[in-house]
Amino acid sequence: MRLLLVDPDPARAALVAEGLADISPLELRRTGSLNQAELANFRPDVIVVASDSPDRDTLESLRESTQANPRPVLMFVDRSEPGFGDEAIRAGVAAYIVDGLQPGRIRSILEVAMSRFQLMQQLRADLAKAQSDLATRKTVERAKGLLMKERQVGEEEAYGLLRKLAMNSGRPIAAVAADLLAFSGVLKGDKS
Amino acid sequence: MKTALDLGFIALTDAAPLIVAQTHGLFASEGLDVSLHREVSWATIRDKVSAGVFQAAHMLAPMAIATNLGVGSERAHVVVPMSLNAHGAGIGVSATLADEMAQADPAAPLSATALAGAVAQRRRAGKPNISFAVVFPYSMHNYMLRFWAASAGVDPDDDIRIGVAPPTAIAAQLKSGEVDGFCVGAPWGALCEAQSGAKVALHAADFWPGGPDKVLGVSGAWANREPAQMLALMRALIRGARWADEAANADDLAALLARPEWLNAPEHLIAQRLAPNTPQSLRFARHTALYPWRSHAAWIASQMVRWGQAPADMDLDAAIACYQPDLFREAAADAGLNAPVADSKIEGAHDTAWSLAGRDGPIEMTADQMPGRAEFAPDRAAEYATSFKISRSRS
Numbered sequence: 001m002r003l004l005l006v007d008p009d010p011a012r013a014a015l016v017a018e019g020l021a022d023i024s025p026l027e028l029r030r031t032g033s034l035n036q037a038e039l040a041n042f043r044p045d046v047i048v049v050a051s052d053s054p055d056r057d058t059l060e061s062l063r064e065s066t067q068a069n070p071r072p073v074l075m076f077v078d079r080s081e082p083g084f085g086d087e088a089i090r091a092g093v094a095a096y097i098v099d100g101l102q103p104g105r106i107r108s109i110l111e112v113a114m115s116r117f118q119l120m121q122q123l124r125a126d127l128a129k130a131q132s133d134l135a136t137r138k139t140v141e142r143a144k145g146l147l148m149k150e151r152q153v154g155e156e157e158a159y160g161l162l163r164k165l166a167m168n169s170g171r172p173i174a175a176v177a178a179d180l181l182a183f184s185g186v187l188k189g190d191k192s
Numbered sequence: 193m194k195t196a197l198d199l200g201f202i203a204l205t206d207a208a209p210l211i212v213a214q215t216h217g218l219f220a221s222e223g224l225d226v227s228l229h230r231e232v233s234w235a236t237i238r239d240k241v242s243a244g245v246f247q248a249a250h251m252l253a254p255m256a257i258a259t260n261l262g263v264g265s266e267r268a269h270v271v272v273p274m275s276l277n278a279h280g281a282g283i284g285v286s287a288t289l290a291d292e293m294a295q296a297d298p299a300a301p302l303s304a305t306a307l308a309g310a311v312a313q314r315r316r317a318g319k320p321n322i323s324f325a326v327v328f329p330y331s332m333h334n335y336m337l338r339f340w341a342a343s344a345g346v347d348p349d350d351d352i353r354i355g356v357a358p359p360t361a362i363a364a365q366l367k368s369g370e371v372d373g374f375c376v377g378a379p380w381g382a383l384c385e386a387q388s389g390a391k392v393a394l395h396a397a398d399f400w401p402g403g404p405d406k407v408l409g410v411s412g413a414w415a416n417r418e419p420a421q422m423l424a425l426m427r428a429l430i431r432g433a434r435w436a437d438e439a440a441n442a443d444d445l446a447a448l449l450a451r452p453e454w455l456n457a458p459e460h461l462i463a464q465r466l467a468p469n470t471p472q473s474l475r476f477a478r479h480t481a482l483y484p485w486r487s488h489a490a491w492i493a494s495q496m497v498r499w500g501q502a503p504a505d506m507d508l509d510a511a512i513a514c515y516q517p518d519l520f521r522e523a524a525a526d527a528g529l530n531a532p533v534a535d536s537k538i539e540g541a542h543d544t545a546w547s548l549a550g551r552d553g554p555i556e557m558t559a560d561q562m563p564g565r566a567e568f569a570p571d572r573a574a575e576y577a578t579s580f581k582i583s584r585s586r587s
Contacts, residue, residue: 051231051233051235051236051239052231052232052236053232053233054232054233054358054360054361055233055358056232056233056235056236057233057234057235057327057328057356057357057358058355058356058357058358060233060235060264060328060329060356061328061329061355061356063264085239085243085266086242086243086244086245089236089239089240089242089243089245090243090245094235094236094239
């Protein structure tokens with residue numbers, strides 16, 4: 001079985017390919033964007049496409065073709081199993097099979113693709129959170145340093161002051177710290 | 193506690209009612225906490241509305257009808273309680289094709305007859321067929337290009353090639369010579385003109401003044417479950433569209449839409465199709481641009497039959513039932529906008545400005561002549577659908 005994976009995100013595509021490596025017999029080709037000549041040449045049985053790929057509508061239109069051109073007649077996988085397609089849409093994957101192929105055969109492929117897409121999303125979310133946590137910590141550290149200098153207090157007391165400000169204003173400590181740094185900039189005559 | 197909604201849109205000028213409602217706090221003042229998601233493909237918009245991931249979205253009018261019919265996708269219930277705009281799309285040709293057309297018909301260099309001449313010239317020279325890109329098989333863009341080509345005897349399936357590409361990619365395809373022409377919505381046609389000297393051959397506003405384009409496609413399940421939320425959403429969009437329609441706001445609107453998080457396109461190109469008092473400019477609320485005319489839906493269904501996307505004996509009443517003007521009248525009354533009394537009208541019957549019966553008094557309308565100066569009577573849509581010489585209609 002030949003599978004074409006269309007995904008503009010190379011890291012995610014690699015993750016999906018790795019997951020699919022155990023499924024045999026499967027010949028997998030990855031592409032960031034759809035090339036119709038390549039499509040005609042490779043003649044995939046299954047096309048898995050990321051829903052954030054701008055090539056999806058082009059692919060979709062191939063089902064419409066009334067031409068005698070040698071184009072694959074594609075079926076949206078959804079047709080075989082109601083509900084399963086919705087899950088795939090939520091995960092950000094769409095899949096097409098060439099008409100004539102047993103839809104059941106690709107369920108395992110789609111399941112792997114879906115779980116890898118979800119995994120990638122989770123990894124990206126974790127990374128974004130880690131970055132934002134780090135930025136928050138840096139802001140709080142700088143605000144603490146400012147208070148220690150200006151109020152001549154120790155580290156613990158400075159942190160206590162910040163926490164009290166946050167509680168009194170009902171806002172996160174990072175937001176209060178950011179305000180404090182901005183105001184101190186204004187008081188010192190920063191242009192920004 | 194605000195109601196959280198997820199809505200989808202594609203980067204096009206006609207998404208303005210959604211973008212204005214979001215940035216001007218109009219959703220918020222209706223108690224809606226809306227997240228707007230920019231998608232890169234119409235198929236994804238359709239799937240997410242069908243699956244209920246989005247409660248509603250910016251949608252191609254024909255896509256909503258096709259989805260209800262199960263044509264080109266799994267059948268799903270999508271409600272169309274309002275349109276979002278008229279005008280903005282255009283058929284354009286590359287500088288090279290424009291030259292070929294001018295040689296073929298110097299008197300009318302950008303006409304369909306000129307296209308027919310260029311098609312014949314290429315055939316004589318043994319060159320490949322002229323190719324066009326449209327945004328989706330079920331789009332006014334596809335039907336407009338096909339109608340225009342066929343009007344001069346060019347068979348859109350046999351004599352030219354029509355492919356599909358997302359709006360944002362068409363300018364690049366034209367520049368690289370991958371396609372010779374396009375039919376795309378604003379501002380991407382203007383980008384083709386600016387980047388590679390493409391020429392607009394026909395504006396949607398000249399093809400069918402006040403004709404359909406984008407609609408609000410609503411998940412049927414959500415519409416049934418949360419009718420009050422849907423009306424709140426519609427009121428916010430009506431207010432957003434009215435703001436976008438004010439001549440005095442045109443500059444601010446162009447600047448807003450140009451931002452990276454919305455269209456991410458050059459402001460001056462967006463402004464071109466928002467210029468007040470220009471017939472080709474987009475309409476957002478005036479002249480019933482927001483009204484879900486059932487006669488629009490019937491015309492679209494007729495073209496699905498004409499091009500073989502749907503069978504000739506399909507139930508036309510069922511096909512257009514997703515358009516729900518009653519819902520629009522209700523939301524418009526709450527938002528203080530006049531709305532037509534009738535669900536349908538004879539399309540293309542006016543060659544001058546006219547006046548339409550509205551619930552709160554007459555509504556000013558403009559001339560609305562259809563291609564070929566033919567009238568379209570929605571109750572004779574089936575007959576109309578099979579009346580064309582060039583057609584792929586099937587029983």
